[in-house]
Structure formats: C-alpha cells, structure tokens
Amino acid sequence: MEIPYTVEARPDTGVFNAKLGVWLFLASEVMLFGALFSSYVLLRTGAPAGTWHHGREFLNVPLATLNTIILIASSVTMVMSWASLKLNDFKKYRIYMGLTLLAGVGFLVVKGFEYGHKFEIGLLPKTNTFLAIYFTLTGLHGLHVIGGMILNGYFLGPGSKMFKTQPERFTNRVEVAGLYWHFVDLVWIFLFPTLYLL
Amino acid sequence: MSASDAESIRKQTRAYIVVFVTLMVMTILTVAVSYFHMPVGLAILVALVIASFKGSLVAAVFMHLSHERKLIYWVLLLTVIFFVVLMAIPSLSQWDQRMLR
Amino acid sequence: MALVDERVAHGHGEAHHEELGFWQKYVFSQDHKVIGIQYGFTALCFLLFGFSLMMMMRWSIAYPNQPIPLVGKLLKASGGIIVPEFYNQLGAMHGTIMVFLGIVPLAVGAFGNYIVPLQIGAPDMAFPKLNMASYWSYFIGGVIMLSSFFAPGGAAQSGWTSYPPLSDIAPTGQTMWLFGMLFLIISSVLGSMNFLVTIIQLRAPGLTWMRLPFFVWAQFVTSFLLLLAFPALQAAAVLQMMDRLAGTSFFLPSGLVVSGQQLQVAGGGSPLLWQHLFWFLAHPEVYVLILPAFGIVAEVIANNTRKPLWGYRSMVYAVTFLGFMSFIVWAHHMFMTGMGTVMSTFFQTTTMIISIPSVIVLTALLISLWGASIRFTVPMLFALAFLPMFAIGGLTGLPLGLAPADIHLHDTLYVIGHFHYVVAPGTVFAMFAGIYYWFPKVTGRKMSELLGKIHFWPSFLFMNGVFFPMLIQGLAGVQRRLYDGGASYSHAQPVLHWNAFMSGSAWLLGLSQIPFIFNLFWSMKKGEKVGANPWEATTLEWAAAPSPPIAHGNFAEIPTVHRGPYDYSLPGASTDFTPQHQLQEA
Incomplete structure (x- = not known):
C-alpha cells in the first residue's frame, strides 16, 4: 500500500507530506540557531564592561560581504531552478541547480580563506569568547551549507532521474530542498551583521 | 501545466x-x-x-x-512563540541580576 | 494479502517489499512495526541495564566501603568496593540511560512507532527511511554511551544534568556523553518530525481531530515538545563540546580555580547558561516522559471500564495546554542559582499553573472508573496503580515548585523520591500496562495473566519500598549523590536505617521483574493464541490483523472512521463495544 500524499496535497491540510516535514524540521533548526544566538547575547551582555571583543577587530568585512552576495545569489538560482521545473524546462533546471551548487562551493572557499587566515595568525576559538562563538556559529552554519550542497548535488545528479518518471514528485523534492537552502541563506543574513558588523 | x-x-x-x-x-x-x-x-x-x-x-x-497554507502558519507561530521565550533567557537572567544589585 | 500481491505484480512505485531479504526485513527495516519492536527491545535492554546500575548504587548506599557481592570481581582496582568516583559514574549514567535511552525510546519510539500509524489507520509512517535513520541514530548514540564506561577515567560522572564547570573539566567519558547525546537528539528530532507529519497527514478518512484516540493526542503533543525543546540541548552540547575539545570557555567563568590552580582559559563564560539551555529542554522532557504514559493509561482504562473516557475533550485541551506551558517553567529547577525574586515569582506562578492540566487528566481518568464494571486484567492493574503513584509523584512536586520550600528541599533525596514516583511507578507502570495490552496485537498471542499478576503485586509493593523512604530521608535533609547514603553526616543518622530497607526493596524489585522477562519470551511462543481484537476494543489498531504483516500496508484496505474513539456500551448496541470503523449498529 502506497503512503498517501507524497505528491498531491492532502485536501484538508493543503500540503504534501514532505513540505510539512521540512517546515517542522526548519522549526527545529530555528530553535537550534535561536539557542546559540541567545547564548551569544547572554555572554556578550554579561561580559564586564570593556572586556568583550568585537568582530571588526578580527574579521574581514569585505570577504564576508562577498559571501553574503554569493549566498543570496544562490538562493535566487535555487528558486529559479524550481520555477524552471514548474515550466517543464529541465535544461534550465540543470543550469540553475549547477549554479546553486557552484555558489555553495564559492561560499565555502571564501570561508576557508577566512578560517585559514585566522588560524595562521593565531586567532583560535580559545583565544576569546567572541571568537569562540564566531567559530561555533559559522562552523555550524558551514556544516549546514555542506549538507545542503550534498542534497542539491544529489538532485542535480542521480536524483534527477525521477523527473522522467514522476516529474511532479521531483519538483516537490526540489521545492523542499529549496526551502532548506533558503533557510541556510536566511541564517547567514542574520549571522553576517551580528558577527561581522556589530 | x-x-x-x-x-x-x-x-x-x-x-x-x-x-x-x-x-x-x-x-x-x-x-x-x-x-x-x-x-x-x-x-x-x-x-x-x-x-x-x-x-x-x-x-x-x-x-x-x-x-x-494555514497549517504552516500555525507551525511557525508556535515556533515564533518558543523562539521568543528562548531569546528572553539572557535578558531575563541579567535584568534580574541587576535588580539584585 | 491478495491486494499486496496484485500491487507487486503491477510493480509500480516503491512497492517491491515482498522480496525483501532478512536484513532489510528485520534489521534495516523501514516498516514502522519492525522499527517499533526494535526500539522496544533495545529500550527494554537499556532499562534493565540502567536498573542494574542503580542496584549497584544501592549497595554502596546501604553498605558503603564494603566489597559488593557477585559483581565485585569486575571492580579489580578497588577490591570490589564502589569508590565515590565510580559511584558518580553510576549515578550520571543511570539517569542518562533511564531517561534518554530507556523511557523516551520505549514510550515514543516503540509505542509511538508501533501503535500510532495503526491507530490512525495509516499504511506506515510518513517517512519510512527517516524512521529507520532515527532508530539507528538512537542505537549509535546508545553504543557510544555504553562504551564510555571503558574510556580512560570512566563514563560521564557529572550527573545526568552535566552541569559545568565540573563537566567541562571531567575526563573523556563526558565528551563521549556529548557525542552520544548529539546522536540521540538527531534521532529524536527526526523521529518527532516524522510523527507529526504522520498524525497530521495520514489520518484515515473520517478520523477528525476530536475522534483521535487519546494516545495519539499524547504522542502528538510529545512530538512537538521533542521537536522544539531538544535543539536547545543540542546547542548546549555543541557549546560544551567546544569547551572540551577546542578549549573555549563558554561555561567557564574568568579566574576559575581547579585543585588550587587557576585554569588557563580565556574565561568570560557563564555556567548558568548551560543550566538555562539544559532545562529549556529538560523540563519539556519531563512531560515527554509522562504524556505517552497518560495516553496508554487512558486507552487501557477506557477498554477495561467498558465506558467512554470521562471528559475526553477536556483531557485533550489539558494535554495541549500542558505541552505549551512546559516551555515556560524550566527555571524552577534553578531557584538556588541566586536568581532574583521577580524571576522566581514568575516561574513559581507558571509552575503552579502547569499542575492544573495534570490534575484535570488524572481526575478525568479517576472519574472514568466511577460506576464501571471494571475488568481487572493485568494491563488494567498496572494502569490503576499508575493513578495513585503518579498522584504521589505530582503532589510531592508542588513544594519543589515553590521557591521558599525548594530552598530547603533542593538536592535532597526528597527530589529523587518525587521524580522517581512520577517516572518509575508512574511512567514505567504505564509502559508495562502498554506491553501487556498491545502484546496480542504484536504477536497474535496473549501474555500469561498469572505471571502478569506475579509480576504486578511485588513490583507495586517494592516500588513503594524503594521510593517512599526517600521522601522521609529528604525531608530530614539527606542530600542526593552521596555514595555512602549520608552515613558521614550527623543529621542523617536518625533516618539512616532506611537505607538497608530501600536497598533490599530495590533488589527484590529486580527479582520481581524475572516473571515479566520470562513471560515476555515464553508468551511469544506459547502464549494463548487470540484473534484480531482480544480485548474487544474500539480503536483502529484492533481492526488490523493480529501481528499485521511486515512490509507496507497495515490494513487490507484503509478503514473509514465513523465515530469517536471510545464508543463502549452504546445504548441499544448488540455488543458493549462499537469499533470506530463500524458504520452503524448491526
């Protein structure tokens, strides 16, 4: 017996299973990053006056701005890849999805440069509490980027075979992967100012 | 389509x-x-x-x-409420400590 | 299963389940029933193991510094004596194993997995692959936890709460505890997401929200708690891992002195941050422990009183409210951290408010018994015992929720007595009720009633023998986490004689579980064979075949629901139960 509502929406809820699933998962992710943000605020406001180190002392704002732009652009290509599938244009889908994946690689490369430079000049998580929270938050975010890239890579490569047999189901899958990818982008939109600019 | x-x-x-x-x-x-x-x-x-x-x-x-859909809004509303509670932890504890001083 | 064969013949979609080999069918299974059994079996093993740790602790408490009989040979280094450091490991791991590896996986993973899809008339969980991943993530987490006993310096020993700064500077076992915890959290988050989607999306036609069995409601609220509360501990575990592995000081304040030496860290951290994050999870977690128990007890009581549950709707509203409130009571665990009066007043108030819905549920269950011709089956005995036991657990909690009383009772054995009354004769009894109640569904055979009664009565007696004296000792001021049970404190002397009594009760409680273990395995092979609905129950799981076939599809065809969950003894009906899928009276 097939599990119902994997493709079409359940009439009374209006969504298909995976969409509800990913939103619930994102709700959980909101709480995860929320707890870390909360810890950041607690540690920062709790620090005795003048002892807190600020991001601008150590961090490279232009590089991070570049990364912000890359990640936002990847969000656009991601949503365009979904729209292409909706328009039944598989070729365009592959181009946009490829660009999304490329942007992910670009983001990680830039991040790698940033990390590498800091390690070189001896700025480590244990140096002070700001760097500790910086490395924890960006590291965890980086892991999420990698996770999203694996997902996107699967849907660009082996997973895309499904488009031939069950196009609607595949489009749904890409939409769900997109929701996750946009969330990763969204987290960065908040990480960027709170870590780099303030 | x-x-x-x-x-x-x-x-x-x-x-x-x-x-x-x-x-x-x-x-x-x-x-x-x-x-x-x-x-x-x-x-x-x-x-x-x-x-x-x-x-x-x-x-x-x-x-x-x-x-x-409405269902998704409900899920997110719930999340927002608990997120706000979570974000209240630092202010709660520090505001309270300040009252003690 | 003509339907299934036909579908395989057509061979569309992912329906090739009939040809599954042994490994895919029983080990890496994606079927919710097999996964439920896997969860159940693993969790029962962990419960037994966690219980054994406690029996060792009880030796040290009753007879400190004396070699422990039987298992003493394993402790070569200390000549069979449980040294304080080892006692701390036993304590921390007993708590961790019982809560995170025993009860939650049994209550949610096992019962939820096996029963929920059946009760809502679904062919399986919404995401079978994810379901499998949840189980194996739990399994890996459990293996990591167990292997930490062999780490240099032993297992985690900073209590199940792992408070820093102690846990930050503890031996390697604590790092393994954190890694194990991360796997358990991933398992819980994926699992609860799966449950929520299943309950929202896969309900059978006609099964509206107010027709859901109460057990499903309990699992629904539980899943929300797991989904939204666990990430806080996940964050905390990541931070503590950074402290331990990368040398950061999230939880280490400046100028911390350890063994007369100032700790060489950047400092600036806050130990209280851990407590906030930990209890943000762990208070909802308390309700994760009790809500499924409510659900099981409600099912068993409705079935054995042959009456509809009294106040079904108010019970549903109560558990929903309970789940919501459980997120804003966490700091009542922290009255002793020097918080000010404003915050403690707030959390006292919310704590008193949250006791109301628990009382509503308990009262509704009690009133359900009124005027019923009760069938005293084994599941019903456990369910009935649950009511007063949980009541003692709940009522003893009230003084702890009020800061003035908590200041005296905090960290005494009174606290231990309180929450064990909730979890041990409370939740664990409900789990037993569930096992006896649903065993015929899983295996097609009933468990032995006689052995069940031999299991029940001593368990009931000795549970109280273990936990009631704790309340007495705690009120006398004896603290928890003492390896000698308070022998070195003068204020503990008047109540010290209880220690041997409690320990004896604990070991006898252990012996009383032997009939259960024997019954469980014996009845699988030799138990009385029964049909699909041996208890004459109304909910949908009994509409499926006894021991529903593995592979997809629980029902020959998805049933349509026509009525509420507990239509027992309908006036004018030919039988005293009318199943949910029955259209009208025959």
Whole structure:
C-alpha cells in the first residue's frame, strides 16, 4: 500500500507530506540557531564592561560581504531552478541547480580563506569568547551549507532521474530542498551583521 | 501545466529578480551604515531591522510564505512563540541580576 | 494479502517489499512495526541495564566501603568496593540511560512507532527511511554511551544534568556523553518530525481531530515538545563540546580555580547558561516522559471500564495546554542559582499553573472508573496503580515548585523520591500496562495473566519500598549523590536505617521483574493464541490483523472512521463495544 500524499496535497491540510516535514524540521533548526544566538547575547551582555571583543577587530568585512552576495545569489538560482521545473524546462533546471551548487562551493572557499587566515595568525576559538562563538556559529552554519550542497548535488545528479518518471514528485523534492537552502541563506543574513558588523 | 499556471510562474520569477536586487542593495546598505560608527544601541537596532527585512523577504518570496497554507502558519507561530521565550533567557537572567544589585 | 500481491505484480512505485531479504526485513527495516519492536527491545535492554546500575548504587548506599557481592570481581582496582568516583559514574549514567535511552525510546519510539500509524489507520509512517535513520541514530548514540564506561577515567560522572564547570573539566567519558547525546537528539528530532507529519497527514478518512484516540493526542503533543525543546540541548552540547575539545570557555567563568590552580582559559563564560539551555529542554522532557504514559493509561482504562473516557475533550485541551506551558517553567529547577525574586515569582506562578492540566487528566481518568464494571486484567492493574503513584509523584512536586520550600528541599533525596514516583511507578507502570495490552496485537498471542499478576503485586509493593523512604530521608535533609547514603553526616543518622530497607526493596524489585522477562519470551511462543481484537476494543489498531504483516500496508484496505474513539456500551448496541470503523449498529 502506497503512503498517501507524497505528491498531491492532502485536501484538508493543503500540503504534501514532505513540505510539512521540512517546515517542522526548519522549526527545529530555528530553535537550534535561536539557542546559540541567545547564548551569544547572554555572554556578550554579561561580559564586564570593556572586556568583550568585537568582530571588526578580527574579521574581514569585505570577504564576508562577498559571501553574503554569493549566498543570496544562490538562493535566487535555487528558486529559479524550481520555477524552471514548474515550466517543464529541465535544461534550465540543470543550469540553475549547477549554479546553486557552484555558489555553495564559492561560499565555502571564501570561508576557508577566512578560517585559514585566522588560524595562521593565531586567532583560535580559545583565544576569546567572541571568537569562540564566531567559530561555533559559522562552523555550524558551514556544516549546514555542506549538507545542503550534498542534497542539491544529489538532485542535480542521480536524483534527477525521477523527473522522467514522476516529474511532479521531483519538483516537490526540489521545492523542499529549496526551502532548506533558503533557510541556510536566511541564517547567514542574520549571522553576517551580528558577527561581522556589530 | 496550463497556460495560466505558466504565466503565474513567470510573474513570480520577475518577483525573484526584484527581491534579489533589493537584497543586494540592503546588504550594501548594512555594510555602509556600519562604517558610520553610530552609538551601539542604534547600530544594533539598524542592523537588526535591515537583517529582519532581508530575512522576511527571503521567507515571504523565496520560501513562498506569502501565500502558504494555514497549517504552516500555525507551525511557525508556535515556533515564533518558543523562539521568543528562548531569546528572553539572557535578558531575563541579567535584568534580574541587576535588580539584585 | 491478495491486494499486496496484485500491487507487486503491477510493480509500480516503491512497492517491491515482498522480496525483501532478512536484513532489510528485520534489521534495516523501514516498516514502522519492525522499527517499533526494535526500539522496544533495545529500550527494554537499556532499562534493565540502567536498573542494574542503580542496584549497584544501592549497595554502596546501604553498605558503603564494603566489597559488593557477585559483581565485585569486575571492580579489580578497588577490591570490589564502589569508590565515590565510580559511584558518580553510576549515578550520571543511570539517569542518562533511564531517561534518554530507556523511557523516551520505549514510550515514543516503540509505542509511538508501533501503535500510532495503526491507530490512525495509516499504511506506515510518513517517512519510512527517516524512521529507520532515527532508530539507528538512537542505537549509535546508545553504543557510544555504553562504551564510555571503558574510556580512560570512566563514563560521564557529572550527573545526568552535566552541569559545568565540573563537566567541562571531567575526563573523556563526558565528551563521549556529548557525542552520544548529539546522536540521540538527531534521532529524536527526526523521529518527532516524522510523527507529526504522520498524525497530521495520514489520518484515515473520517478520523477528525476530536475522534483521535487519546494516545495519539499524547504522542502528538510529545512530538512537538521533542521537536522544539531538544535543539536547545543540542546547542548546549555543541557549546560544551567546544569547551572540551577546542578549549573555549563558554561555561567557564574568568579566574576559575581547579585543585588550587587557576585554569588557563580565556574565561568570560557563564555556567548558568548551560543550566538555562539544559532545562529549556529538560523540563519539556519531563512531560515527554509522562504524556505517552497518560495516553496508554487512558486507552487501557477506557477498554477495561467498558465506558467512554470521562471528559475526553477536556483531557485533550489539558494535554495541549500542558505541552505549551512546559516551555515556560524550566527555571524552577534553578531557584538556588541566586536568581532574583521577580524571576522566581514568575516561574513559581507558571509552575503552579502547569499542575492544573495534570490534575484535570488524572481526575478525568479517576472519574472514568466511577460506576464501571471494571475488568481487572493485568494491563488494567498496572494502569490503576499508575493513578495513585503518579498522584504521589505530582503532589510531592508542588513544594519543589515553590521557591521558599525548594530552598530547603533542593538536592535532597526528597527530589529523587518525587521524580522517581512520577517516572518509575508512574511512567514505567504505564509502559508495562502498554506491553501487556498491545502484546496480542504484536504477536497474535496473549501474555500469561498469572505471571502478569506475579509480576504486578511485588513490583507495586517494592516500588513503594524503594521510593517512599526517600521522601522521609529528604525531608530530614539527606542530600542526593552521596555514595555512602549520608552515613558521614550527623543529621542523617536518625533516618539512616532506611537505607538497608530501600536497598533490599530495590533488589527484590529486580527479582520481581524475572516473571515479566520470562513471560515476555515464553508468551511469544506459547502464549494463548487470540484473534484480531482480544480485548474487544474500539480503536483502529484492533481492526488490523493480529501481528499485521511486515512490509507496507497495515490494513487490507484503509478503514473509514465513523465515530469517536471510545464508543463502549452504546445504548441499544448488540455488543458493549462499537469499533470506530463500524458504520452503524448491526
């Protein structure tokens, strides 16, 4: 017996299973990053006056701005890849999805440069509490980027075979992967100012 | 896929481009503002307002939250409530400590 | 299963389940029933193991510094004596194993997995692959936890709460505890997401929200708690891992002195941050422990009183409210951290408010018994015992929720007595009720009633023998986590004689579980064979075949629901139960 509502929406809820699933998962992710943000605020406001180190002392704002732009652009290509599938244009889908994946690689490369430079000049998580929270938050975010890239890579490569047999189901899958990818982008939109600019 | 559906998708893709441009402008803006060296409180406020605006654009347009089902809204409402509780931890504990002093 | 064969013949979609080999069918299974059994079996093993740790602790408490009989040979280094450091490991791991590896996986993983899809008339969980991943993530987490006993310096020993700074500077076992915890959290988050989607999306036609069996409601609220509360501990575990592995000081304040030496760290951290994050999870977690128990007890009581549950709707509203409130009571665990009066007043108030819905549920269950011709089956005995036991657990909690009383009772054995009354004769009894109640569904055979009664009565007696004296000792001021049970404190002397009594009760409680273990395995092979609905129950799981076939599809065809969950003894009906899928009276 097939599990119902994997493709079409359940009439009374209006969504298909995976969409509800990913939103619930994102709700959980909101709480995860929320707890870390909360810890950041607690540690920062709790620090005795003048002892807190600020991001601008150590961090490279232009590089991070570049990364912000890359990640936002990847969000656009991601949503365009979904729209292409909706328009039944598989070729365009592959181009946009490829660009999304490329942007992910670009983001990680830039991040790698940033990390590498800091390690070189001896700025480590244990140096002070700001760097500790910086490395924890960006590291965890980086892991999420990698996770999203694996997902996107699967849907660009082996997973895309499904488009031939069950196009609607595949489009749904890409939409769900997109929701996750946009969330990763969204987290960065908040990480960027709170870590780099303030 | 019917013609009207395709048309609405095309309309949406135009919206994506507009949002993309807006997000870029906002990113430049938030970086530029940070060079003004405003008082800390104001700087935090401005940065968070811009970030929230950008975040809502991503959520509303890219994640299609602007026209999502009620069920999803309920899930998110619940999350927002508990998120607020979570974010209240630092202020709760420190405000209370200050009252003690 | 003509339907299934036909579908395989057509061979569309992912329906090739009939040809599954042994490994895919029983080990890496994606079927919710097999996964439920896997969860159940693993969790029962962990419960037994966690219980054994406690029996060792009880030796040290009753007879400190004396070599422990039987298992003493394993402790070569200390000549069979449980040294304080080892006692701390036993304590921390007993708590961790019982809560995170025993009860939650049994209550949610096992019962939820096996029963929920059946009760809502679904062919399986919404995401079978994810379901499998949840189980194996739990399994890996459990293996890591167990292997930490062999780490240099032993297992985690900073209590199940792992408070820093102690846990930050503890031996390697604590790092393994954190890694194990991350796997358990991933398992819980994926699992609860799966449950929520299943319950929202896969309900059978006609099964509206107010027709859901109460057990499903309990699992629904539980899943929300797991989904939204666990990430806080996940964040905390990541931070503590950074402290331990990368040398950061999230939880280490400046100028911390350890063994007369100032700790060489950047400092600036806050130990209280851990407590906030930990209890943000762990208070909802308390309700994760009790809500499924409510659900099981409600099912068993409705079935054995042959009456509809009294106040079904108010019970549903109560558990929903309970789940919501459980997120804003966490700091009542922290009255002793020097918080001010404003915050403690707030959390006292919310704590008193949250006791109301628990009382509503308990009262509704009690009133359900009124005027019923009760069938005293084994599951019903456990369910009935649950009511007063949980009541003692709940009522003893009230003084702890009020800061002035908590200041005296905090960290005494009174606290231990309180929450064990909730979890041990409370939740664990409900789990037993569930096992006896649903065993015929899983195996097609009933468990032995006689052995069940031999299991029940001594268990009931000795549970109280273990935990009631704790309340007495705690009120006398004896603290928890003492390896000698308080022998070195003068204020503990008047109540010290209880220690041997409690330990004896604990070992006898252990012996009383032997009939259960024997019954469980014996009845699988030799138990009385029964049909699909041996208890004459109304909910949908009994509409499926006894021991529903593995592979997809629980029902020959998805049933349509026509009525509420507990239509027992309908006036004018030919039998005293009317199943949910029955259209009208025959």
